[in-house]
Amino acid sequence: MWLSDVQKIGVGLTAFGLFFMVLGVLLFFDGGLLAIGNILFLGGLTLMIGIPKTIAFFFGRRDRLRGTVAFLGGIILVFIRRPVLGMGLELFGFINLFGDFFPVVVGFLRRMPFIGNVLNLPGVSHVVDRIVGRSLPV
Template sequence: MPPGSVFFTDAQKIGVGLTAFGVFFMLLGIVLFFDSGLLAIGNILFLSGITLIIGFTSTIQFFFRRRDKLRGTLAFFVGIFMVFVRWPITGMFVELMGFVNLFGDFFPVVLNFLRRLPVIGTILNLPGISPLMDRLAGGRKLPV
């Protein structure tokens, strides 16, 4: 192994697969008119995949140790619970609000990455779309 190179452990590889299947099942559940069974399976796979990727303690720290993100954590898990008790539309809406609150800090980084892609970047840098995307990402541009 060359120094400085990044390799994934077997657990992290399985975690990536579980996360991908979780996203697939959630999208399939939404397409099939908010099927609560598929959404529940997608939520379980997504959470278990994230746990395998970053580790159990890091997952607990991410969700529960940050005081500023407590509202997002609560909304995310309440949304998952609502999907489990067969309120899929309301549960997914609450879960989405929690997801945005938890991962909202990453949106400017993701937007900057997408602007560098060939086709998507051209679309996102159009005069009518660029200010809208900046406002959605928090109104601040990255210096790079």
């Protein structure tokens, strides 16, 4: 399936958002970079999947409410100049919201040439499977 132009822009904004967040953390929790990263990430996510699906993702299911509150609360804390506490709360919310996708990501990484070899080593494979929570059937 091909991406529309709006979705391609969304992918780019999401990537830049993640880049700015990583850069903000590496530069000792620079609040400005983290705030820009958060705005770009949310904007990119919205452009990728659309406004109704974004609202449904964050607020549609009751079991995601704790992750949504933590993630959005962390963003607010970053905006009011509490970047360390905000990023901690955001990380907790991110894991709660996107934790279901981790097995899919690990399965994809295991099929990549060099990373897959490392992830399939006996000791590493056991640790990764334990962190992710379950193995994929493939």
